[in-house]
Amino acid sequence: MTLRRFLFAFLILVATAASAAAQRATLSRSMVAAAHPLAVEAGLEVLRKGGSAVDAAVAVQMALGVVEPQASGIGGGGFLLYYDGTSHAITVYDGREAAPAGATPNLFLAADASGTLKPLPFREAVASGLSVGVPGAVALLELAHKEHGKLAWKDLFPSAIRLAQEGYSVSPRLAAWLEIITGFRNDPAARSIFYNADGGPKKVGDRVVNPALADTMRLIAAQGAKALYEGPIAEEIVAHVHAHVRPGTLSLADLADYHPIKREALCGPYRVWIVCGMPPPSSGGLAVLEALELLEPFKLSQDKPDDLRSLHLIAEASRLAFADRDRYVGDPAFVDVPVAKLLAPAYIAQRRKLISLDRSMGKVGPGDPSYPEHGTSHMTIVDRWGNAVSFTTTIEAPFGAQMMVRGFILNNELTDFSAQPEIDGRLVANRVQPGKRPRSSMSPTLVLDKDRRLVAAVGSAGGSRIIGDTLQALIGMLDWNLAPQEAVSLPRILNMNGPTILEDVPALTAQADALRALGHEVQVSRLESGLTAIRRVGDGWEGGADPRRDGVAKGE
Template sequence: MMLTRKCWKLAPLSLAAILLASCGSGSGGDDDTDDPITSNDLVVDNDPTSCTVRGDGNSSIVVGSGVAGDPAAPEAASGYRVGLTAKNSNSYMAVANTPLAVKAGCDILKAGGSAVDAAVAMQAVLGLVEPQSSTIAGSAFMMYYDAKTKEVVAYDGRETAPAAATGYYLRRQDQADAQSPAPVPSARRSGRAIGVPGVLRMLEMAQQEHGKLPWNSLFDYGVQLSTDGFQIPGRLGAAIQSNAAGLALDGNAMATYFHEDGTPRATGEIMTNLPYAKTLKAIAEQGADALHTGEIAEAIIAKAAQAVGDDAGKTPITPSLMTMSDLANYQPKKRDAVCVNYRATYHVCSMSPPSSGGIAIAQSLGILGQFDLSQYGPLTPSNEGGVPSVMGVHLVSEAERLAYADRDKYVADTDFIPLPGKGFSTMLDLGYLTQRANLIDMNASMGTAQAGNLGDVPLGVDKTVEHGTTHLSVVDAYGNVVSMTTTVESSMGSFHMVDGFLLTNQLTDFSADPVDDNGTPIANRVAPGKRPRSTMAPTLVFRGDQPGDFVMATGSPGGGSIIQYVVKTVVGALDWGLDAQQATSLVVFGASNSPRTSVDHSNTLLDLTALVDGLKAKGHTVSTGAQSSGVATIMRVTVDGKTMLQGGADPRREGIVLGDGAL
């Protein structure tokens, strides 16, 4: 059976039909290149227990079935799920922050799909069941490892500012008038927060290059859930409740997330989203063009341009200046990954600018490489990763302070603002990072670090705070790996809703002011077509000094704290020998560039008294407030002499691990 790469005009296919037909690599696009494959190229798993979870008596439970033990059945939010253990599988695995998205991805892997195919299906479901964190009209960064070529590619699907935006887009209603009032009702709730979306264009690009299944088969589960209904997860239920005032200005959002009497839909209720099903069908048929041209695009522009709310009081809303041309002209990008060798044993690759997360993680690890962290591991690691040591937290936090200082000053969209010196090589130079490491006092916290001297770069410091995101990690049966962080920005984005999906407030990740108090330009200022700085840091780890021997895929949501969440997970696995779940569950700790050091106490069964007292003795101001990490980790490990995949899902969110066989 011979098939070519041109697949757009196929009728929508079910996963069962995929076993009879496939479009091979590049299946998502209009490429007429004749690249024949056979259905035998697909690695299809016929084990009926795969992509299920283990129930009582070793039975397998289908995610979303609603039976006892179904992980998609919402429970009262505890803040931390005690007792999670690492899950092992032989060939493929998916991990994300909500069970239904994991099922979507795992079913694609089971049908022979690639890691990118699975990511597309997972994104479609995330926009439905986790809209407080993700949307198909949002942005994402993806790190992709190609097992055949041994190459790592960073895919950039970050939103852009409209062509009409200037440095005062978020600060003034009339950008040219210095006396003009600020956008109303706030920059976040106004149309000015809404960026030109990029995630679908990015996924389309990656799937054209690395997909194995037809694009139009990847949305089936999302369509099914939005049509037949799903139980509202706990975090979504809480987000609807807490964001009621912002959502109330949008009639579409009210119709979707509230009852007719105006009361919010609650955790555990069955809800549908028929407009979303219609949108996914259009995307399945037309590709990302469905969102960037035509009727849906027109609806996006009209919604973003809304000047008054749908509430009874017709609350004024400052409109966006985004146009149909902005949507049509959006281009995703492939970028060089930010990679660093760690302890002459590992090669760590993460996201490049406009994300600051990859550089900060690489700098943190480069600094930490000057210290023997192995002797400062957590106590009783078998207990949820254990209690971190005082010195372990101290060294990691100090390294992060130094990395955040450089990040706040130097990093933005490098298409507009170049990195200092020679770019990555300057910021990751071993000599420079050794100098930075020498600033760390083993006995006292530096409190607030100063950015390193990297030359005459007149840039003001930007401490703009980021917010909500979600993360997924996938390994397919072919050995390819995806680590992808995707976002709507703040919980429920800008509250503008169209055709079943929310629009982001991503542009508030820019500095609202183009200059600092001294009039010095800020690197992360708004400019037309520019991408706001992010901290999203999907990360891949390999053994050796280059990609090839895959060790780990991880990442996390968490806004500006993502750097800390990823670093503690990587250090936990590589330096302290924790398994995938222990490293993921490990107490979240770290610091941005301030005197405060965070030590998450979500797991109240752990006694952190000695840790907190020890840090205070070193001059740290310690916060033990709960952290909203959502780490999703997959590692390649050896179990009883057999190489396997091992996954861990963050106990602070609702995620699970699925793979071949019941896990």
């Protein structure tokens, strides 16, 4: 079963679950929007004590790792954009997981009966030691805190430690994923925490207590990130990866050598705004900007969100952006990613010529940028000083590699690499290489005005769908002037250079036949995303959290 089918099955299970968590918070001096109410409260508690947006992000991430363990945590990584409310500068932190030094381009290939190398079945690749990359989230947060924190590092952990030690109630999402990812119970530590004595998964409202995670967070609070990357915890991570039936090559040296990377924000114009996102190895910033620039002349403000014209144009622009993303984006330390050329006005104009109002172009190949002149959670936070964080954090698939160490789940981020290192005689940009960071679709985004004042912050969970979800939320706020809650609640249309996928809601399904008449291959499906957004309103902020998840947006 693919991850997409996992998600579909999950949504069938929880389609009738109440989404009371999707709330609108208006005109607050500070705000936190994240995927679980208890994590939002942890962030607000830090802000009340005088903490910064980065301080709150640490508290929110630690709490999410407790109450939303299927999506993110200590064993994962992420990308964070920080906006300084005084200098208007943006700092980008890359905490993406990295391939071990022992990884090879054939990491996920195995010989069939004839001896031919073929990719492992995806589920086997995910639930294995092969898929575990060096985690980066804790190192990223420690660096961001050193540069932008106001409270002591140890004072950002009490809420999460309390939740792990005293317990919390299982949410509908967590209960549903425990039903779906049946292999997770094979890990003894997971079985002792998330399953009942009869072997069945905990249900909605059941209590989960994770004292091992509380102890791990106490060590990290006292010793910093080195508690994870050196010593007994690191030794247990490596031992667990090597003991798996499909062992990986992760070593103590890989953990000790890991460092987050500070990068330059990828910014571009969209109408009267400046939109800034994550550069490679994430494809999110590039794909979102390319799609926005392709759409700019079409004056979407004249349309409604469910008009045929706007749906068609969003799908076609997304299709073009994904074609380029799939061909060109990889870790810039290993691949020459032609970012400037892909966003050059002449190149955008060339690609825009492929968009017709009368007909879909269908699956399209990448452009030629030598023409002259892509299990995750997201939080958005603004503090009382106008500093902001847009942070996408992940362990990749639900429950990651389905292995637990010291109360936390190990990521399976290496399955974000291409399993095939070579296609049609061409080396794949996103192939596995030692020390390389896999391509991502995470799209944490900040929007500035012409004076570089923060206008909005947005981002999403959802794998490769993150790009389309973030794009649509931006169009909702910027073109249709929707409040953040309205923008993140919009019915979804997605295109990843294949079928045009419509969320199964009447407003969009009513347009399915008209899109087919334009040549779209249309699929109607239940969809989830994990958007959170904050937008400036006068001297205050309002926020929104995706009604498809458990999250809330709350301010003070």
